[in-house]
Amino acid sequence: MLAQQLLNALVVGSVYALFALGFTLIFGVHHILNLAHGAVFMWGAFVGLYAVTELHLAFPVAFVGASLVAGLLSVALDWVAFRPLRRRGAPEFSAIVSSIGAGYILMSIAQRVSDTKVMRYPFGTFPIEIYSVLGLRVTLLQLAIIGSVALIVTGLVAYIFHTSFGRQIRAVAINERTASLLGVNPTGVYFQTFFISGALAGAAGVLIGIAFNSVHFLMGEPYMLRAFVVIVLGGLGSILGAVVGGLLLGVIQTMTIAYVSTNLSDAVIFSLLFLILLVRPTGLFGTLRRETRVARE
Amino acid sequence: MSEWFASYQALVDLILLDCGLALSQFVVLRAGVFSVATPGLASIGAYTAAILTLRMGAPASVGVLAATCAGTAAALLLSIPLSRLRGVFQAIATVAMVQIVLSLALYATDITGGANGLNGIPKQVGTVHLLFAIGVVVYVLVSLGRSRVGYAFDAMRQDETVATSLGISVARYQALAFALSGAIAGLTGALMAYHNYSVVPEEFGFGMLITVLAYVVLGGRRSVLGPLVGAVTLSLLPELARPLADNRMIVYGALLMLVIIYLPHGIVDSLWIAYRRRLGRGAQAVATKGTADGTA
Numbered sequence: 001m002l003a004q005q006l007l008n009a010l011v012v013g014s015v016y017a018l019f020a021l022g023f024t025l026i027f028g029v030h031h032i033l034n035l036a037h038g039a040v041f042m043w044g045a046f047v048g049l050y051a052v053t054e055l056h057l058a059f060p061v062a063f064v065g066a067s068l069v070a071g072l073l074s075v076a077l078d079w080v081a082f083r084p085l086r087r088r089g090a091p092e093f094s095a096i097v098s099s100i101g102a103g104y105i106l107m108s109i110a111q112r113v114s115d116t117k118v119m120r121y122p123f124g125t126f127p128i129e130i131y132s133v134l135g136l137r138v139t140l141l142q143l144a145i146i147g148s149v150a151l152i153v154t155g156l157v158a159y160i161f162h163t164s165f166g167r168q169i170r171a172v173a174i175n176e177r178t179a180s181l182l183g184v185n186p187t188g189v190y191f192q193t194f195f196i197s198g199a200l201a202g203a204a205g206v207l208i209g210i211a212f213n214s215v216h217f218l219m220g221e222p223y224m225l226r227a228f229v230v231i232v233l234g235g236l237g238s239i240l241g242a243v244v245g246g247l248l249l250g251v252i253q254t255m256t257i258a259y260v261s262t263n264l265s266d267a268v269i270f271s272l273l274f275l276i277l278l279v280r281p282t283g284l285f286g287t288l289r290r291e292t293r294v295a296r297e
Numbered sequence: 298m299s300e301w302f303a304s305y306q307a308l309v310d311l312i313l314l315d316c317g318l319a320l321s322q323f324v325v326l327r328a329g330v331f332s333v334a335t336p337g338l339a340s341i342g343a344y345t346a347a348i349l350t351l352r353m354g355a356p357a358s359v360g361v362l363a364a365t366c367a368g369t370a371a372a373l374l375l376s377i378p379l380s381r382l383r384g385v386f387q388a389i390a391t392v393a394m395v396q397i398v399l400s401l402a403l404y405a406t407d408i409t410g411g412a413n414g415l416n417g418i419p420k421q422v423g424t425v426h427l428l429f430a431i432g433v434v435v436y437v438l439v440s441l442g443r444s445r446v447g448y449a450f451d452a453m454r455q456d457e458t459v460a461t462s463l464g465i466s467v468a469r470y471q472a473l474a475f476a477l478s479g480a481i482a483g484l485t486g487a488l489m490a491y492h493n494y495s496v497v498p499e500e501f502g503f504g505m506l507i508t509v510l511a512y513v514v515l516g517g518r519r520s521v522l523g524p525l526v527g528a529v530t531l532s533l534l535p536e537l538a539r540p541l542a543d544n545r546m547i548v549y550g551a552l553l554m555l556v557i558i559y560l561p562h563g564i565v566d567s568l569w570i571a572y573r574r575r576l577g578r579g580a581q582a583v584a585t586k587g588t589a590d591g592t593a
Contacts, residue, residue, distance in 0.1 A: 033385050084558045092384055093331065094557045097514050100507055101553030108546035221503060225396060228389050236385075266400035270393040277390045278378045 004136055005258050006251065011142045013250020014149040015211070019204040019223050020230035020242040021156065022074075022197030028237030029173040029193045032095045036077055036103035037201055037227065038220030039110075044070035044202025045209035045219060046110055052125055059125050059210070063148075067202040074198020075191055077102055083190075103220075110217035118216040126210055145207050152203060153243060156196065160239065169193060173237075229273045235286020244284060306424055310492060312532045313427040317485030318505070319512035319524035320434055321478045326518040327442075328474035329454030331387040333506050334375065337395040338479045340402060340501035342368045342486025347415040347496045348408065357421035361430075361487045368483015369476050376475040380468040395506060402498040414497035415490075422491040430488060434481055438521045441477075450474060451519070511549055515556050517563025526565050 023037045047069045051062035081102040085094050129140040160166035171179035172189045180186050208223070209215040230249050234241025249269065256265040276283060302309075318335055325332045342364035349355040349363055375394060379387055402409045409415065441447055449470045452460040461467055490496050508531070516527025531549070535542035560567050 033388070081554060088561075090557075090561060094561060096385075096388065097510065097557045098554050100510070101550040101557070104507065104546050104550030104553070108544065108550065111546070225392065225503075228392065232389060261404070263400070263404040267397050267404060270396040270400070273393045274378070274390060274397070277382060277386060277393075281382065281386055 003134075005254055007136055007138065007142070009251040009254035010247065011145050011211070011250070012254060013247035014146055015204050015207050015246075016223075016226060016230055016249050017243045017246025018149050018152060018200055018207070020227045020234075020246050021153070021239065022200035022204075023227045024231045024234070024237055024239065024242040025193055025197050025200075027231070028239070029169055030082075030176075030190065031092070032082060033092070033099070034077075034082075034197070035096060035099040035224065036081065036106060037197070038224030039103040039106035040070050040074050040077065040198050040220075041201040041205040041208075041223055042110060042217060042220035043073055043106060044198075044205030045215045046113070046205075046217075047202070048206035049119055049121060049209055049215045052121060053119075063203065063206050066206045067199040070202020070205065071195040071197075071199035073106075074194045074201070077198070078190055078194040107217055107220070114215075114217055116217070118214055120213050120215070121210055141211065145211060148203070148207070152200065156200070157239065159196075165192060226269070229269050231283070232273055232276050232281075233283055235283030238283065238285040241283055241285035308532075308536060310424055310427055312529055313424070313431050314485060314489055314492065315508075315512065315528040315532050316431050316525050317434065317481060317488065318509045319516070319528040320431075320438060320521070321481035321485060322509045322513045323516075323518055323521070323524035324438065324478040324481065325474050326513055327454060328450040328471060329457065330379070330471050330474055331384055332379065332391040332475065332478070333388060333510060334372070334391040334394050335478065335482045335509050336501040336505040337391070337398040338368045338372055338482035339486035339489070339505075340398055340496075340498070341371050342483030343490040343496045343501070344402065344409055344415070344486075345483070346487035347418050347490045350418055350491075351415060357491050360491065361484060364487030364490075365480050365484045368479040368481075368486065370479075371483075372475045372479020373472065375479075376472040379475065380471050392506070395502070399498055399502055402501075409498070410496075412498065414495055416495040418490055418494050418496070420491065420494055422488050427488060427492070430484060434484070435521055435525070438477075442521060446470070446473065454518075507553075508549065511553050513563075515552060515563055517566035517569075519562070519566045520569065523563050523565040527563065530564070 019037075019041055022040075023034065026032050026034045026037075044066045048062045048066035051057045051065050052059060055062075057065065077099075081098045082095055085098060126141055126144075131138045131140070131143075160169060168179070168184045169189055169192060171182065171184050172186060176186055179189075204223075205219075208219070226249060230245040231237075231242055232245075233248060234243070234245030252272065253265050253269060256268045260268070318339060321335045321338070322333070325334075345367040346357075346360035346364040349360045350357070355363070375391075379390060382390055403412055405411075442450075449460070449465045452463060452465055453467055453470060457467055486501075512527035512531055513524045514527070515531060516525065517523030531552070534548060535545050541548050556563065562570060
């Protein structure tokens with residue numbers, strides 16, 4: 001029973017990690033708290049679903065396509081919502097407000113498109129196969145989710161820590177001005193980080209959409225709020241922290257629902273967030289950085 | 298005139314309640330505290346008032362008073378951890394606080410009525426009461442704003458390090474701003490309970506958080522007039538044009554973005570800065586431009 005719960009927790013947690021990775025990447029590199037990330041996630045789920053139902057594409061193709069579209073959407077978001085503020089050197093407060101506005105617009109367009117309905121994947125989009133491993137009940141879908149998340153995370157780590165593009169991103173994360181003096185093109189870095197972040201959110205959206213077989217315009221909000229918990233738990237801006245934090249949150253939430261109460265799980269995880277902010281604001285893997293003591297406007 | 302007023306009374310009441318929430322959000326932003334706890338504090342006030350009246354038959358006056366105290370107490374308690382955090386982290390912590398209050402309200406069905414909320418609260422608050430309450434709040438905020446406290450708030454918002462070096466106890470003034478915000482939110486929450494016949498948990502969620510933030514961003518966060526103008530404008534917009542009402546969320550979202558990008562000080566403060574600049578140019582003192590821009 002406990003092992004089965006842990007397995008379910010691992011599946012949910014890995015998607016949390018995927019979602020939170022994009023969120024923490026933008027904060028870590030550009031120090032922007034992108035509150036429209038949930039809306040990009042939701043649009044990823046929408047595109048994936050429409051690709052299957054309207055364009056009749058195979059699910060793996062829809063998955064990749066939705067990630068790419070969400071990546072481009074995220075780049076567009078940067079251009080419209082954050083770029084004008086950067087030019088002016090606006091305070092962090094402005095970026096948060098602007099991203100809330102952008103997220104709201106994206107959400108209401110989705111509401112229009114979907115007629116406020118909850119949409120589902122047609123039966124048989126993903127083959128239902130159940131294996132029995134060591135007495136555990138594992139579905140093919142669960143394996144596919146864990147597998148694709150592991151693959152994406154490995155790819156991301158390789159990209160950021162082992163390529164010259166990744167080195168540029170890390171340079172900008174440390175100091176954008178110095179990086180540009182050293183010949184790094186910040187515009188290119190913004191394009192990359194926002195694209196990667198959006199693609200991760202889109203992938204997470206499609207996976208959540210198929211896992212719970214439910215896609216609707218409000219689905220981004222709860223994940224957005226949970227992403228706060230994940231990144232604070234793991235350390236704001238830390239990639240390892242997002243992965244570990246996501247998995248931990250999956251375990252904590254599943255265990256609360258299984259052994260305490262479904263209704264109390266939100267109260268438990270947000271109290272946890274509060275507690276971490278008090279006791280250890282840098283989280284598990286974060287380092288003390290300027291943002292914890294940013295000057296106000 | 299009275300007939301005309303009667304047909305718009307519901308709208309006027311609604312706007313007055315929105316003004317209360319906007320003022321609660323304004324106080325913390327003016328002091329440079331990046332808190333968005335207003336919905337959580339307002340729901341504490343609303344539940345306090347509703348429970349006192351429904352379960353113990355307390356009159357509205359007692360309910361309102363208790364709700365204001367409950368809001369203040371909750372805010373003071375919250376200010377202890379919050380004063381240790383900065384910027385983004387304060388925002389995240391207060392979002393978490395709003396979620397905790399919301400999920401506790403949904404969980405404690407015996408006390409709060411769960412998802413159905415509390416219904417059948419006798420309506421005891423009319424336009425006159427609302428006007429009086431908001432009037433008192435505005436008066437208190439205006440006079441505080443002109444005192445040492447107001448200057449301390451402005452200094453903290455513009456530069457915390459400078460404020461500290463000027464001898465301003467940042468933690469103490471933050472706690473004060475927070476307590477004020479809690480008192481106003483608790484008061485407004487109680488008024489909402491006595492005005493709307495019911496208290497529903499979903500009302501005090503993320504949606505309210507964004508709406509209230511939009512009021513202050515649109516209006517401006519330097520003078521008391523800012524949040525009032527913001528709340529009135531955004532509440533009236535959907536009434537003035539039907540197409541706007543159908544696309545309420547798009548309008549709110551677009552306004553938030555456009556205002557923060559092109560009019561970062563909000564309507565009132567931008568006008569004020571433009572006015573000051575003209576005065577300054579008249580007196581050959583363009584140097585004031587720097588101080589007027591200090592809020593950026």
